[in-house]
Amino acid sequence: xxxxxxxDSISITLNEECSISDVESHTDRLRNIIENxxxxxxxxQDVKECDTxxxxxxxxxxxxxxxxxxxxxxKTSSDVIDEIWSLYAxxxxxxxxV
Numbered sequence: 439x440x441x442x443x444x445x446d447s448i449s450i451t452l453n454e455e456c457s458i459s460d461v462e463s464h465t466d467r468l469r470n471i472i473e474n475x476x477x478x479x480x481x482x483q484d485v486k487e488c489d490t491x492x493x494x495x496x497x498x499x500x501x502x503x504x505x506x507x508x509x510x511x512x513k514t515s516s517d518v519i520d521e522i523w524s525l526y527a528x529x530x531x532x533x534x535x536v
Contacts, residue, residue: 439452439453439467441471442514443471443475446476447475447478447479447535448472448479449481450468450480451484452480452484452485452519453484454484454485454486454487455486455487456489457489457491457492458491458492459491461491465498468499470501472506472508478503478509478511479511479512480511480513482515482516483514483515483520484516485516485518486516489517490522529533
């Protein structure tokens with residue numbers, strides 16, 4: 439995961455592989471920076487593999503952002519992310535928001 443910080447937003451570009459082995463370190467990195475921003479932009483176009491643990495992290499990030507009044511925007515997605523999101527996320531919450 440690559441994180442770029444801007445004045446009042448962060449851009450998160452997901453790796454090709456998003457697996458349970460990355461969840462803890464990625465969660466720690468995100469926890470420390472989400473509190474000070476107004477917008478979180480997700481770029482997931484390169485994702486080729488994603489397990490449900492990583493999806494849970496994304497759902498948690500989205501919920502945390504919304505709870506703190508931070509705009510959570512998915513700028514790009516991939517077929518893999520769209521498929522896993524449709525299987526496990528609430529149907530009223532599409533992954534791609536922009």
